Amino acid sequence: MAAISSPLAVPTARRELPGDLAMWCFILAELAVFGIFFITYAFARSANVAMFDESQQHLNRTFGLVNTFILITSSYFVVRAVESIRHDRGQACARWLGAAIACGALFLVLKVVEFVAKYEAGITMSTNTFYMFYLFLTFFHFMHVILGMVILGAIALKARAGGYSRASHAGAETGAAYWHMVDLVWIVLFPLIYVLH
Amino acid sequence: MTSSRTATLQWASLLALTTITFQIAQSGMSGWGFILPILLIILIKGRIVIDRFMELQGVAGPFRWIVLGWLITVLGLIAFAFHLTGDL
Amino acid sequence: MQFKSQAVAKPYFIAAIGLFLGQILFGLIMGLQYVIGDFLFPAIPFNVARMVHTNLLIVWLLFGFMGAAYYLIPEEAERELHSPKLAIAMFWVFLVAGALTIVGYLAVPYATLAQMTGNDLLETMGREFLEQPLPTKVGIVIVALAMLYNLSMTILRGRKTSINLVMIIGLWGLALFFLFSFYNPANLVKDKYFWWWVVHMWVEGVWELILGSMLAFVLIKVTGVDREIIEKWLYVIIAMALISGIIGTGHHYFWIGAPAYWQWWGSVFSALEPVPFFMMTVFAFNMVNRRRRIHPNKAAVLWALGTGVMAFLGAGVWGFLHTLAPVNFFTHGTQITAAHGHMAFYGAYAMVVMTMISYAMPMLRGRPANSERSQVVEMWAFWLMTVSMVFITLFLTAAGILQVWLQRVSSTPMPFMAAQDQVALFYWMREVAGVFFLIGLLLYIASFFIKGKLPAHTSDTLATGKQRAVAEA
Numbered sequence: 001m002a003a004i005s006s007p008l009a010v011p012t013a014r015r016e017l018p019g020d021l022a023m024w025c026f027i028l029a030e031l032a033v034f035g036i037f038f039i040t041y042a043f044a045r046s047a048n049v050a051m052f053d054e055s056q057q058h059l060n061r062t063f064g065l066v067n068t069f070i071l072i073t074s075s076y077f078v079v080r081a082v083e084s085i086r087h088d089r090g091q092a093c094a095r096w097l098g099a100a101i102a103c104g105a106l107f108l109v110l111k112v113v114e115f116v117a118k119y120e121a122g123i124t125m126s127t128n129t130f131y132m133f134y135l136f137l138t139f140f141h142f143m144h145v146i147l148g149m150v151i152l153g154a155i156a157l158k159a160r161a162g163g164y165s166r167a168s169h170a171g172a173e174t175g176a177a178y179w180h181m182v183d184l185v186w187i188v189l190f191p192l193i194y195v196l197h
Numbered sequence: 198m199t200s201s202r203t204a205t206l207q208w209a210s211l212l213a214l215t216t217i218t219f220q221i222a223q224s225g226m227s228g229w230g231f232i233l234p235i236l237l238i239i240l241i242k243g244r245i246v247i248d249r250f251m252e253l254q255g256v257a258g259p260f261r262w263i264v265l266g267w268l269i270t271v272l273g274l275i276a277f278a279f280h281l282t283g284d285l
Numbered sequence: 286m287q288f289k290s291q292a293v294a295k296p297y298f299i300a301a302i303g304l305f306l307g308q309i310l311f312g313l314i315m316g317l318q319y320v321i322g323d324f325l326f327p328a329i330p331f332n333v334a335r336m337v338h339t340n341l342l343i344v345w346l347l348f349g350f351m352g353a354a355y356y357l358i359p360e361e362a363e364r365e366l367h368s369p370k371l372a373i374a375m376f377w378v379f380l381v382a383g384a385l386t387i388v389g390y391l392a393v394p395y396a397t398l399a400q401m402t403g404n405d406l407l408e409t410m411g412r413e414f415l416e417q418p419l420p421t422k423v424g425i426v427i428v429a430l431a432m433l434y435n436l437s438m439t440i441l442r443g444r445k446t447s448i449n450l451v452m453i454i455g456l457w458g459l460a461l462f463f464l465f466s467f468y469n470p471a472n473l474v475k476d477k478y479f480w481w482w483v484v485h486m487w488v489e490g491v492w493e494l495i496l497g498s499m500l501a502f503v504l505i506k507v508t509g510v511d512r513e514i515i516e517k518w519l520y521v522i523i524a525m526a527l528i529s530g531i532i533g534t535g536h537h538y539f540w541i542g543a544p545a546y547w548q549w550w551g552s553v554f555s556a557l558e559p560v561p562f563f564m565m566t567v568f569a570f571n572m573v574n575r576r577r578r579i580h581p582n583k584a585a586v587l588w589a590l591g592t593g594v595m596a597f598l599g600a601g602v603w604g605f606l607h608t609l610a611p612v613n614f615f616t617h618g619t620q621i622t623a624a625h626g627h628m629a630f631y632g633a634y635a636m637v638v639m640t641m642i643s644y645a646m647p648m649l650r651g652r653p654a655n656s657e658r659s660q661v662v663e664m665w666a667f668w669l670m671t672v673s674m675v676f677i678t679l680f681l682t683a684a685g686i687l688q689v690w691l692q693r694v695s696s697t698p699m700p701f702m703a704a705q706d707q708v709a710l711f712y713w714m715r716e717v718a719g720v721f722f723l724i725g726l727l728l729y730i731a732s733f734f735i736k737g738k739l740p741a742h743t744s745d746t747l748a749t750g751k752q753r754a755v756a757e758a
């Protein structure tokens with residue numbers, strides 16, 4: 001390549017994709033599904049603005065905010081976990097992952113509280129289109145948080161057993177990427193469903 | 198800066214940006230002065246997660262652009278949908 | 286062929302092709318009945334011909350999948366099949382049960398058949414594709430369980446590869462979802478809701494796992510590409526199939542009385558169902574492009590590539606055309622559906638079974654590939670059947686568009702039969718294409734009997750183009 005041959009060129013170190021390629025394909029697929037739903041939500045809203053805006057008032061924005069803090073923090077913990085294993089610190093990695101999983105569990109608990117409140121108020125997916133989107137999207141995301149926790153759990157166990165090292169930890173990066181995707185989706189979902197009107 | 202210090206700063210930024218979003222939400226505003234900043238904040242937060250947490254910045258291949266492209270496309274179409282309703 | 290017990294696959298493949306021929310003959314009968322309503326009435330009324338046509342399709346594909354499993358699982362697991370005798374016994378049970386069922390459909394009125402076979406004990410008859418009498422359904426379960434036991438034991442004690450694991454999971458899924466054919470609720474909405482737990486979960490669910498693993502197996506054998514690469518592709522493909530297909534079941538729930546939210550979920554998820562088929566096509570072409578060996582079985586390579594393309598077009602593209610609720614509102618239950626159904630079943634499942642037979646049958650007969658003459662005839666058969674199917678699909682699509690317009694969209698909608706009269710020309714054209722399809726199938730059968738000089742063994746190559754030219758010179 002020309003960049004390398006010229007003595008004046010600044011070599012751009014292009015890193016390898018962190019983690020497994022197959023997982024990235026999976027991540028793209030998940031992003032595609034969520035993305036389509038987000039866009040569909042926005043356009044469905046345009047057909048019934050008043051109803052969407054009114055129903056949105058009944059959502060618990062504070063819960064949503066706290067959950068956002070929780071997920072962002074869990075992603076931060078996952079970053080620290082991967083960083084630990086890059087310094088050959090398997091036990092530290094497992095601990096950071098444990099903290100991330102704990103955050104995930106907290107997220108799920110708050111979400112369940114939210115769902116129960118809606119159920120007790122007699123709100124279901126058939127109540128109106130806004131609630132259909134809200135319940136389905138947050139539930140769908142909920143399932144992905146669970147899957148993410150399982151993945152992180154598997155990695156944490158392996159890290160604790162010394163299965164990763166500075167030289168070989170692609171599995172940890174793979175799982176981390178999935179978790180960040182779950183966080184990324186929520187970063188769009190929360191403002192879109194709970195806030196924007 | 199050590200990478201853990203950088204990561205902590207990124208985390209703090211994300212929390213701060215989230216707090217700003219919440220404040221805007223509670224302000225009772227509406228219209229483009231309300232929606233546009235929120236969409237921009239989502240874009241910034243998303244970019245931090247994509248480029249830094251997911252470490253896609255500097256990666257060989259198209260993945261960074263695909264994921265960033267996803268974010269921009271989704272937010273763009275959301276903005277368009279809100280524009281259609283006159284809110285934006 | 287590496288293990289003697291793989292030989293049990295041969296009768297399964299032969300039965301599959303025989304039943305395929307039966308299926309097409311009845312297809313042609315129906316095609317003619319579309320335009321000459323009294324053809325063969327009252328000996329073989331349309332509804333009977335239809336039952337025979339669709340049931341034969343499913344049964345021959347099942348024979349094909351079982352044969353494929355008995356062939357590829359021992360080879361992947363690197364050990365002999367657990368019980369070849371059981372496999373042969375089940376072959377005969379399935380064949381006899383299937384034959385008796387078809388005879389039953391043809392020989393007696395359906396209501397009489399129901400009475401004769403104990404339908405009053407547990408009412409499972411009377412639904413599309415699931416018309417089989419109760420004993421036949423029970424027989425299918427027994428044959429399936431025996432097959433699963435046989436293959437699972439083989440894998441458990443052998444090497445576990447992603448190909449044999451995906452295959453066995455697909456087969457278990459096939460058996461489990463078939464159990465829903467025994468559940469026939471009185472409530473019409475529930476009846477339709479759960480009917481799809483057999484049909485959709487089969488063809489847009491677990492059968493895609495079977496398809497993926499069969500294709501991956503043949504591609505590894507004929508291209509020599511690194512197993513790890515192929516396995517990775519397989520996992521991503523089936524993940525996409527399940528992600529899109531499970532909730533994608535909702536695209537059958539739009540208008541049957543299920544909650545309205547299915548119109549959203551069914552549309553969004555099923556819109557992604559073409560993705561795994563697209564990936565299979567890219568996968569197949571990619572593997573052949575970077576192949577490390579020129580396998581003498583060129584026909585098998587052609588079938589493998591063709592399966593990817595036709596499955597993507599028939600299942601993916603034609604499926605997508607009518608999967609979104611706003612479109613489906615108008616096209617539901619029309620010739621658009623028939624167009625999609627034919628190309629999808631042929632492109633995905635008929636072709637993958639023929640891909641497998643194309644690869645495995647010569648091996649079962651003691652050679653890596655058939656003679657040049659035989660392969661040429663087989664490839665002619667491929668093109669005749671495939672191009673005929675494309676035309677069948679195009680003609681039915683045209684009929685469907687006209688039908689939708691006349692019957693539903695127009696400001697003066699026409700009644701059903703009046704609209705059918707208007708599209709009759711397309712039915713004639715479809716029948717002609719069907720005749721060519723039959724010719725293709727007959728050529729295909731003939732190719733098994735053509736002798737000639739057997740090709741040289743596989744040549745290994747690093748570059749595909751040049752060395753191939755040298756080897757074939």
